[in-house]
Amino acid sequence: MVKETQLQVEAIRNGSVIDHIPANIGIKILKLFKMHKTNERITIGLNLPSSALGAKDLIKIENVYLTKEQANQLALYAPKATVNQIEEYKVVNKLNLALPEHIESVFECPNSNCISHGEPVESKFKVQQKQDNVHLKCHYCEKVFSREIMTEAR
Ligand SMILES: [Zn+2]
Structure with missing residues (x-):
């Protein structure tokens, strides 16, 4: 039962998962992309344990896919973040972050x-x-x- 509840919160069917955001940057990224003004469902994890970063933030947005340009802007805030595109609960694409010129x-x-x-x-x-x-x-x-x-x- 616990697992099912967790899945509902954690898994998204379609959308984007931005992971490995340094702690305390997650909220800024939401504002940068004006995600707080969308009607789509957003799940935010703040100060999650991370072996690489110590603590990290994580954002899941349903039905929204980041553009390459947005991913590059994200690189400025969180160079080591990962962006996964999800379709039907599966990762179909991983965006590589590169700083824009x-x-x-x-x-x-x-x-x-x-x-x-x-x-x-x-x-x-x-x-x-x-x-x-x-x-x-x-x-x-x-x-x-x-x-x-x-x-x-x-
Ligand atoms: Zn100036």
């Missing part, structure tokens, strides 16, 4: 003097990666920000 209209420039704030333009950043460090360079003010600054600002 550019990110547009997701983040606001942290530089309050940046021209992008006063203009009706979409924000635009070039993604620079050196080993494990990821930086974003604003297209407008050309200032460079760390991944952490960008993802904390939201």
